[in-house]
Amino acid sequence: MQFELAVWGGASGRRLRRRRSGFDRLPWGTLRIDQAQPAALAEARKVWTNGAFTEFASGAAFATLAGLLCEAGAPLDLVAMAADFAVDEMDHAELAGRLLAELGGSTPYEMDFAKVTPLATDGAEPVLRAVEIALKTSAIGEALSVPVLSRSMAAADHPLVKAVLGRISRDEAHHPKLADLVLEWAEPVVKGHQAHLRELALETIEAYAPLWQRTPCDTCQLAPTYGGFAQQEYRELLRASVQRRVVLPLLRRGLDLRGERLSALLRDDEASPS
Ligand SMILES: [Fe+2]
Numbered sequence: 001m002q003f004e005l006a007v008w009g010g011a012s013g014r015r016l017r018r019r020r021s022g023f024d025r026l027p028w029g030t031l032r033i034d035q036a037q038p039a040a041l042a043e044a045r046k047v048w049t050n051g052a053f054t055e056f057a058s059g060a061a062f063a064t065l066a067g068l069l070c071e072a073g074a075p076l077d078l079v080a081m082a083a084d085f086a087v088d089e090m091d092h093a094e095l096a097g098r099l100l101a102e103l104g105g106s107t108p109y110e111m112d113f114a115k116v117t118p119l120a121t122d123g124a125e126p127v128l129r130a131v132e133i134a135l136k137t138s139a140i141g142e143a144l145s146v147p148v149l150s151r152s153m154a155a156a157d158h159p160l161v162k163a164v165l166g167r168i169s170r171d172e173a174h175h176p177k178l179a180d181l182v183l184e185w186a187e188p189v190v191k192g193h194q195a196h197l198r199e200l201a202l203e204t205i206e207a208y209a210p211l212w213q214r215t216p217c218d219t220c221q222l223a224p225t226y227g228g229f230a231q232q233e234y235r236e237l238l239r240a241s242v243q244r245r246v247v248l249p250l251l252r253r254g255l256d257l258r259g260e261r262l263s264a265l266l267r268d269d270e271a272s273p274s
Protein backbone atom coordinates (compact mmCIF):
# COMPACT_ATOMS: atom_id res chain seq x y z
CA MET A 1 0.00 0.00 0.00
CA GLN A 2 1.03 3.61 -0.47
CA PHE A 3 2.49 5.19 2.68
CA GLU A 4 0.30 8.02 3.91
CA LEU A 5 0.38 9.90 7.17
CA ALA A 6 -2.85 10.85 8.93
CA VAL A 7 -3.55 13.13 11.89
CA TRP A 8 -6.82 12.54 13.70
CA GLY A 9 -6.90 16.05 15.20
CA GLY A 10 -9.30 17.10 17.96
CA ALA A 11 -8.38 16.02 21.47
CA SER A 12 -5.49 13.77 20.39
CA GLY A 13 -4.02 16.41 18.08
CA ARG A 14 -4.24 19.09 20.80
CA ARG A 15 -2.61 16.78 23.33
CA LEU A 16 0.33 16.08 20.99
CA ARG A 17 0.77 19.84 20.42
CA ARG A 18 0.80 20.46 24.19
CA ARG A 19 3.30 17.65 24.78
CA ARG A 20 5.59 18.77 21.94
CA SER A 21 5.04 22.52 21.93
CA GLY A 22 6.42 24.96 19.37
CA PHE A 23 5.25 23.07 16.24
CA ASP A 24 3.01 25.93 15.12
CA ARG A 25 5.73 28.55 15.68
CA LEU A 26 7.92 27.11 12.89
CA PRO A 27 8.01 29.31 9.76
CA TRP A 28 5.42 27.25 7.87
CA GLY A 29 4.29 28.53 4.49
CA THR A 30 7.66 30.02 3.53
CA LEU A 31 8.95 27.45 1.01
CA ARG A 32 8.71 28.97 -2.48
CA ILE A 33 8.48 25.90 -4.69
CA ASP A 34 7.36 27.92 -7.71
CA GLN A 35 10.99 29.15 -7.94
CA ALA A 36 12.53 25.69 -7.42
CA GLN A 37 14.26 23.56 -10.06
CA PRO A 38 11.87 20.68 -10.92
CA ALA A 39 14.60 18.01 -10.52
CA ALA A 40 15.69 19.41 -7.14
CA LEU A 41 12.09 19.52 -5.99
CA ALA A 42 11.42 15.94 -7.14
CA GLU A 43 14.50 14.70 -5.23
CA ALA A 44 13.47 16.65 -2.12
CA ARG A 45 9.98 15.13 -2.21
CA LYS A 46 11.47 11.64 -2.55
CA VAL A 47 13.96 12.11 0.30
CA TRP A 48 11.39 13.69 2.65
CA THR A 49 8.79 10.98 1.84
CA ASN A 50 11.37 8.41 2.90
CA GLY A 51 12.13 10.60 5.93
CA ALA A 52 8.48 10.74 7.01
CA PHE A 53 8.27 6.96 6.75
CA THR A 54 11.48 6.34 8.72
CA GLU A 55 10.30 8.69 11.48
CA PHE A 56 7.01 6.78 11.70
CA ALA A 57 8.87 3.44 11.67
CA SER A 58 11.20 4.66 14.46
CA GLY A 59 8.08 5.53 16.47
CA ALA A 60 6.76 2.01 15.89
CA ALA A 61 10.10 0.58 17.07
CA PHE A 62 10.14 2.62 20.30
CA ALA A 63 6.48 1.73 20.96
CA THR A 64 7.40 -1.95 20.51
CA LEU A 65 10.37 -1.51 22.83
CA ALA A 66 8.15 0.12 25.47
CA GLY A 67 5.82 -2.91 25.34
CA LEU A 68 8.71 -5.39 25.55
CA LEU A 69 10.26 -3.53 28.50
CA CYS A 70 6.89 -3.81 30.28
CA GLU A 71 6.80 -7.57 29.58
CA ALA A 72 10.36 -7.81 30.93
CA GLY A 73 9.37 -6.02 34.16
CA ALA A 74 11.91 -3.26 33.41
CA PRO A 75 12.27 -0.19 35.63
CA LEU A 76 9.40 2.17 34.89
CA ASP A 77 11.64 5.08 33.88
CA LEU A 78 13.14 2.94 31.09
CA VAL A 79 9.62 2.11 29.87
CA ALA A 80 8.67 5.80 30.07
CA MET A 81 11.76 6.81 28.08
CA ALA A 82 10.90 4.38 25.27
CA ALA A 83 7.28 5.55 25.18
CA ASP A 84 8.37 9.21 25.27
CA PHE A 85 10.69 8.62 22.31
CA ALA A 86 7.78 7.03 20.41
CA VAL A 87 5.94 10.36 20.87
CA ASP A 88 9.04 12.27 19.66
CA GLU A 89 9.04 10.18 16.49
CA MET A 90 5.34 10.76 15.79
CA ASP A 91 6.02 14.50 16.15
CA HIS A 92 8.93 14.13 13.70
CA ALA A 93 6.75 12.20 11.24
CA GLU A 94 4.21 15.02 11.38
CA LEU A 95 6.95 17.63 10.88
CA ALA A 96 8.26 15.74 7.84
CA GLY A 97 4.70 15.31 6.54
CA ARG A 98 3.91 19.01 6.90
CA LEU A 99 7.17 19.94 5.15
CA LEU A 100 6.32 17.47 2.40
CA ALA A 101 2.95 19.14 1.91
CA GLU A 102 4.82 22.42 1.30
CA LEU A 103 7.08 20.64 -1.20
CA GLY A 104 4.04 19.53 -3.17
CA GLY A 105 3.23 16.22 -1.48
CA SER A 106 4.74 12.78 -1.10
CA THR A 107 6.06 10.56 -3.88
CA PRO A 108 4.98 6.91 -4.40
CA TYR A 109 6.19 4.83 -1.44
CA GLU A 110 5.04 1.23 -1.18
CA MET A 111 5.02 -0.23 2.31
CA ASP A 112 2.98 -2.41 4.66
CA PHE A 113 1.96 -0.99 8.04
CA ALA A 114 1.51 -4.56 9.33
CA LYS A 115 5.26 -5.06 8.94
CA VAL A 116 6.44 -1.71 10.31
CA THR A 117 7.46 -2.94 13.76
CA PRO A 118 10.87 -4.61 14.18
CA LEU A 119 10.83 -8.29 15.13
CA ALA A 120 12.49 -9.88 18.15
CA THR A 121 13.30 -13.60 18.47
CA ASP A 122 10.05 -15.55 18.80
CA GLY A 123 9.72 -17.32 22.14
CA ALA A 124 12.87 -15.75 23.66
CA GLU A 125 12.72 -14.41 27.21
CA PRO A 126 11.25 -10.86 27.34
CA VAL A 127 14.49 -9.23 28.57
CA LEU A 128 16.40 -10.63 25.59
CA ARG A 129 13.65 -9.52 23.21
CA ALA A 130 13.82 -6.00 24.65
CA VAL A 131 17.64 -5.98 24.33
CA GLU A 132 17.37 -7.09 20.68
CA ILE A 133 15.04 -4.21 19.77
CA ALA A 134 17.07 -1.69 21.80
CA LEU A 135 20.17 -2.82 19.93
CA LYS A 136 18.66 -2.67 16.43
CA THR A 137 16.71 0.54 16.93
CA SER A 138 18.44 2.76 19.46
CA ALA A 139 22.08 1.54 19.47
CA ILE A 140 22.40 1.32 15.68
CA GLY A 141 19.56 2.93 13.68
CA GLU A 142 19.24 5.99 15.89
CA ALA A 143 22.98 6.29 16.53
CA LEU A 144 23.60 6.50 12.78
CA SER A 145 20.83 9.00 12.08
CA VAL A 146 21.95 11.57 14.71
CA PRO A 147 25.11 12.83 12.91
CA VAL A 148 23.40 12.81 9.51
CA LEU A 149 20.52 14.94 10.79
CA SER A 150 22.90 17.41 12.47
CA ARG A 151 24.93 17.73 9.28
CA SER A 152 21.74 18.20 7.22
CA MET A 153 20.59 20.91 9.59
CA ALA A 154 23.93 22.71 9.23
CA ALA A 155 23.65 22.43 5.42
CA ALA A 156 20.05 23.60 5.13
CA ASP A 157 19.90 27.19 3.98
CA HIS A 158 16.13 27.62 4.12
CA PRO A 159 14.75 28.73 7.51
CA LEU A 160 11.83 26.27 7.49
CA VAL A 161 13.96 23.26 6.52
CA LYS A 162 16.59 24.28 9.09
CA ALA A 163 13.94 24.70 11.80
CA VAL A 164 12.36 21.29 11.06
CA LEU A 165 15.75 19.56 11.06
CA GLY A 166 16.75 21.48 14.20
CA ARG A 167 13.68 20.34 16.08
CA ILE A 168 14.17 16.73 14.97
CA SER A 169 17.94 16.76 15.78
CA ARG A 170 17.33 18.20 19.26
CA ASP A 171 15.25 15.12 20.17
CA GLU A 172 17.29 12.59 18.23
CA ALA A 173 20.46 13.37 20.17
CA HIS A 174 18.93 11.52 23.15
CA HIS A 175 17.58 8.46 21.30
CA PRO A 176 20.75 6.31 21.20
CA LYS A 177 21.08 6.68 24.99
CA LEU A 178 18.16 4.33 25.70
CA ALA A 179 20.00 1.30 24.30
CA ASP A 180 22.94 2.02 26.57
CA LEU A 181 20.64 2.12 29.61
CA VAL A 182 18.75 -1.03 28.58
CA LEU A 183 22.02 -2.92 28.02
CA GLU A 184 23.29 -1.74 31.41
CA TRP A 185 20.09 -2.87 33.14
CA ALA A 186 20.06 -6.20 31.27
CA GLU A 187 23.81 -6.86 31.73
CA PRO A 188 23.47 -10.54 32.82
CA VAL A 189 21.28 -11.33 29.80
CA VAL A 190 23.69 -9.48 27.47
CA LYS A 191 26.60 -11.49 28.91
CA GLY A 192 24.70 -14.75 28.50
CA HIS A 193 23.87 -14.10 24.83
CA GLN A 194 26.96 -12.27 23.60
CA ALA A 195 27.46 -14.31 20.42
CA HIS A 196 23.81 -14.02 19.40
CA LEU A 197 23.66 -10.26 20.11
CA ARG A 198 26.95 -9.65 18.30
CA GLU A 199 25.58 -11.45 15.24
CA LEU A 200 22.36 -9.45 15.41
CA ALA A 201 24.27 -6.16 15.67
CA LEU A 202 26.49 -7.03 12.69
CA GLU A 203 23.43 -8.08 10.64
CA THR A 204 21.81 -4.75 11.45
CA ILE A 205 24.93 -2.79 10.45
CA GLU A 206 25.01 -4.84 7.24
CA ALA A 207 21.44 -3.77 6.47
CA TYR A 208 22.56 -0.11 6.67
CA ALA A 209 25.82 -0.68 4.76
CA PRO A 210 24.38 0.11 1.28
CA LEU A 211 24.03 3.71 2.53
CA TRP A 212 27.83 4.11 2.59
CA GLN A 213 28.76 1.46 -0.01
CA ARG A 214 26.41 2.57 -2.79
CA THR A 215 27.98 4.09 -5.89
CA PRO A 216 27.31 7.82 -6.03
CA CYS A 217 24.27 8.78 -8.05
CA ASP A 218 24.60 11.90 -10.22
CA THR A 219 20.89 12.60 -10.33
CA CYS A 220 20.07 12.08 -6.67
CA GLN A 221 21.98 14.82 -4.91
CA LEU A 222 19.60 16.53 -2.49
CA ALA A 223 20.00 20.31 -2.72
CA PRO A 224 21.31 22.11 0.41
CA THR A 225 18.06 24.10 0.53
CA TYR A 226 16.28 20.87 1.49
CA GLY A 227 19.01 19.56 3.84
CA GLY A 228 21.35 17.82 1.37
CA PHE A 229 25.14 17.63 1.55
CA ALA A 230 27.85 15.95 -0.53
CA GLN A 231 27.40 12.21 -1.02
CA GLN A 232 31.07 11.47 -0.33
CA GLU A 233 30.84 13.34 2.96
CA TYR A 234 27.62 11.45 3.80
CA ARG A 235 29.32 8.10 3.29
CA GLU A 236 32.39 9.07 5.29
CA LEU A 237 30.23 10.44 8.10
CA LEU A 238 28.29 7.18 8.33
CA ARG A 239 31.43 5.02 8.29
CA ALA A 240 33.02 7.08 11.05
CA SER A 241 29.76 7.01 13.02
CA VAL A 242 29.61 3.20 12.96
CA GLN A 243 33.00 3.16 14.71
CA ARG A 244 32.46 6.05 17.11
CA ARG A 245 28.75 5.91 17.86
CA VAL A 246 27.97 2.17 17.57
CA VAL A 247 31.07 -0.01 17.99
CA LEU A 248 32.65 1.92 20.91
CA PRO A 249 29.49 2.30 23.06
CA LEU A 250 28.63 -1.40 22.54
CA LEU A 251 32.18 -2.41 23.45
CA ARG A 252 31.73 -0.60 26.77
CA ARG A 253 28.61 -2.77 27.34
CA GLY A 254 30.46 -6.01 26.65
CA LEU A 255 29.62 -6.48 22.96
CA ASP A 256 32.74 -6.53 20.81
CA LEU A 257 31.81 -6.16 17.13
CA ARG A 258 35.39 -5.71 15.90
CA GLY A 259 36.80 -8.22 13.46
CA GLU A 260 36.94 -9.14 9.80
CA ARG A 261 33.22 -8.93 9.17
CA LEU A 262 33.01 -5.37 10.51
CA SER A 263 36.13 -4.31 8.57
CA ALA A 264 34.63 -5.71 5.36
CA LEU A 265 31.37 -3.84 5.98
CA LEU A 266 33.23 -0.58 6.50
CA ARG A 267 35.55 -0.96 3.54
CA ASP A 268 35.62 2.08 1.27
CA ASP A 269 35.48 0.66 -2.27
CA GLU A 270 35.66 4.14 -3.75
CA ALA A 271 38.98 4.76 -1.99
CA SER A 272 40.58 1.37 -2.75
CA PRO A 273 43.09 1.29 -5.59
CA SER A 274 41.70 -0.42 -8.67
FE1 LIG B 1 13.03 10.98 14.66
Ligand SMILES: [Fe+2]
Pocket residue numbers: 058089142172175
Ligand atom coordinates in the same frame (compact mmCIF):
# COMPACT_ATOMS: atom_id res chain seq x y z
FE1 LIG C 1 14.89 8.91 16.73
